[in-house]
Amino acid sequence: MDLALNGKVAVVTGASRGIGRAVALALAGEGTQVACIATSADRAQATATACTDLGVKSIAYGVDVSDSQAVHDLARTINEEFDGVDILVNNAGITRDGVFMRMKEDDWDRVMDVNLKGAFNFTHALTRGLLKRGGAGRIINMASVVGLAGNAGQANYAASKGGLVSMTKSLAKEFGSRGVTVNAIAPGFIETDMTGEVPESHREMMTSAIALGRAGTPDDVASGVVFLASAAGAYVTGQVLVIDGGMRL
Numbered sequence: 001m002d003l004a005l006n007g008k009v010a011v012v013t014g015a016s017r018g019i020g021r022a023v024a025l026a027l028a029g030e031g032t033q034v035a036c037i038a039t040s041a042d043r044a045q046a047t048a049t050a051c052t053d054l055g056v057k058s059i060a061y062g063v064d065v066s067d068s069q070a071v072h073d074l075a076r077t078i079n080e081e082f083d084g085v086d087i088l089v090n091n092a093g094i095t096r097d098g099v100f101m102r103m104k105e106d107d108w109d110r111v112m113d114v115n116l117k118g119a120f121n122f123t124h125a126l127t128r129g130l131l132k133r134g135g136a137g138r139i140i141n142m143a144s145v146v147g148l149a150g151n152a153g154q155a156n157y158a159a160s161k162g163g164l165v166s167m168t169k170s171l172a173k174e175f176g177s178r179g180v181t182v183n184a185i186a187p188g189f190i191e192t193d194m195t196g197e198v199p200e201s202h203r204e205m206m207t208s209a210i211a212l213g214r215a216g217t218p219d220d221v222a223s224g225v226v227f228l229a230s231a232a233g234a235y236v237t238g239q240v241l242v243i244d245g246g247m248r249l
């Protein structure tokens with residue numbers, strides 16, 4: 001099957017580590033040029049270098065995804081340096097967990113700003129260009145299973161991911177006639193720095209609830225992104241691809 005990703009240009013936010021790094025490398029492995037975004041260019045550099053080692057153009061950029069003006073400025077730079085963008089992966093995300101009655105306003109705002117407004121900012125800044133690319137644009141938003149099912153202690157994070165799912169479906173309807181697909185991925189429990197602080201007892205409990213009997217890897221999630229970004233996913237839009245090893249069955 002021809003994935004037709006060779007020569008395309010992707011922007012991947014949160015590309016310094018974890019799922020974002022795996023996504024950048026998986027796309028680069030298919031011949032896609034990658035703009036790697038993290039909070040600082042230094043942090044994203046190792047991923048960009050690894051992508052370049054795979055034979056594609058890749059540049060590291062630093063921006064806070066919640067900073068609208070900075071994202072729009074960066075989008076202009078990326079469009080110039082890569083001559084347009086075909087694929088946007090809104091992956092950057094944070095957690096600030098806590099029981100609701102003790103959750104501070106700042107914990108709510110910051111998670112919304114990074115996880116939901118960050119995706120709005122990049123989508124807003126790049127969509128005009130994506131729509132002009134001849135009908136094969138792709139937007140992929142990294143949601144979460146807790147955005148579908150909720151989770152005690154994660155009201156802010158779950159709300160941000162639920163919002164991302166609704167934004168995904170709305171934009172799929174809005175951009176469909178222009179040939180741009182918009183989908184979300186809802187990972188379950190994936191081994192990254194974000195989940196590295198989960199206590200061992202909780203980790204065992206979560207793993208035992210997964211049908212496949214193991215936590216996921218960043219590569220498991222990256223495979224889903226490659227499918228949705230590729231020609232193979234051309235007739236899929238407005239969907240949430242759950243990649244959780246059967247955790248929510």
Ligand SMILES: NC(=O)c1ccc[n+]([C@@H]2O[C@H](COP(=O)([O-])OP(=O)(O)OC[C@H]3O[C@@H](n4cnc5c(N)ncnc54)[C@H](O)[C@@H]3O)[C@@H](O)[C@H]2O)c1
Binds near residue numbers: 015016063188
């Ligand atoms: N790990 C999991 O189990 C899991 C499960 C479901 C969903 N997710 C989602 O997948 C995505 C990636 O998760 P991960 O586990 O790889 O996380 P991670 O903490 O390992 O990496 C997060 C990335 O986001 C970037 N980032 C954070 N805040 C940023 C900001 N303000 N501006 C720019 N970049 C910023 C970081 O630099 C880093 O590159 C997140 O959206 C997360 O919510 C993860």
